[in-house]
Amino acid sequence: MVYKLAIFVALAALVGTVSANVCTDAGLTTTDGFIPHPTNCSMYISCYGGQPFEVACPVGYNFNPELLKCDSKYVCVENTCPPTGIVYQPVEGSCTDYTLCIGGAAYPQQCEAGLSFDPATLKCIPAEEAQCVDNECDPAIPPPQFFVNPFDCTIFFICDEHFLPVEFQCANGTIFDTAVNDCVLGDTCPTTETTTTTVVDTTTTTGDTTTTEETTTTEEVTPTP
Ligand SMILES: *[C@@H]1O[C@H](CO)[C@@H](O)[C@H](O)[C@H]1NC(C)=O
Numbered sequence: 001m002v003y004k005l006a007i008f009v010a011l012a013a014l015v016g017t018v019s020a021n022v023c024t025d026a027g028l029t030t031t032d033g034f035i036p037h038p039t040n041c042s043m044y045i046s047c048y049g050g051q052p053f054e055v056a057c058p059v060g061y062n063f064n065p066e067l068l069k070c071d072s073k074y075v076c077v078e079n080t081c082p083p084t085g086i087v088y089q090p091v092e093g094s095c096t097d098y099t100l101c102i103g104g105a106a107y108p109q110q111c112e113a114g115l116s117f118d119p120a121t122l123k124c125i126p127a128e129e130a131q132c133v134d135n136e137c138d139p140a141i142p143p144p145q146f147f148v149n150p151f152d153c154t155i156f157f158i159c160d161e162h163f164l165p166v167e168f169q170c171a172n173g174t175i176f177d178t179a180v181n182d183c184v185l186g187d188t189c190p191t192t193e194t195t196t197t198t199v200v201d202t203t204t205t206t207g208d209t210t211t212t213e214e215t216t217t218t219e220e221v222t223p224t225p
């Protein structure tokens with residue numbers, strides 16, 4: 001009797017490990033591939049025949065979950081996934097990236113073009129609604145570096161020495177002008193968007209369908225020295 005129970009417990013444990021197979025969870029049942037290691041960024045999981053094998057990257061390399069290979073330039077992002085369950089998490093410093101957590105493993109994801117990840121609803125929503133501002137600080141550009149909030153031209157950012165944006169608000173009655181990198185008199189934001197957006201507005205009026213397509217093109221402001 002006790003023996004039978006032991007077998008049952010052993011079987012349950014085996015079923016448990018099978019259902020927690022990170023490869024099959026990631027859809028790698030018949031196809032082979034690599035997935036990020038759930039706890040160690042300098043390692044990865046090689047899925048072969050549906051079975052997971054832990055592999056360490058060469059010293060000085062980390063597993064880049066986008067390129068799915070060991071990368072000497074990839075900086076690890078700490079895995080903040082809970083150990084169990086399917087959970088969506090925002091990625092700090094990014095408007096479009098988010099993390100899909102499956103059983104403690106982090107799978108980097110990205111919202112489709114024109115959408116931003118909303119930390120409140122944990123969904124990709126239209127960028128205009130989310131009003132999330134990406135870090136446009138470019139390490140290739142020497143300081144000082146400025147950029148304007150694409151949703152509110154009275155707010156601008158100065159990049160600090162770590163290429164992180166520090167937010168500033170223009171004084172009342174002024175708006176940020178990217179041509180001079182300063183707040184200038186004015187109260188109407190230019191209608192140019194920072195990204196190319198295509199607004200398809202379908203208006204159906206009685207018996208006749210009008211489709212207006214309005215394209216706003218990026219206006220690159222290149223300051224001349
Ligand atoms: C991650 O794996 C590497 C290679 O196996 C090992 O040297 C390192 O100590 C591990 N790091 C952690 C935090 O476990």
Ligand SMILES: *[C@@H]1O[C@H](CO)[C@@H](O)[C@H](O)[C@H]1NC(C)=O
Binds near residue numbers: 172
């Ligand atoms: C800015 O202008 C608004 C509306 O004109 C006014 O209510 C507000 O008090 C002003 N703020 C400052 C800091 O002057």
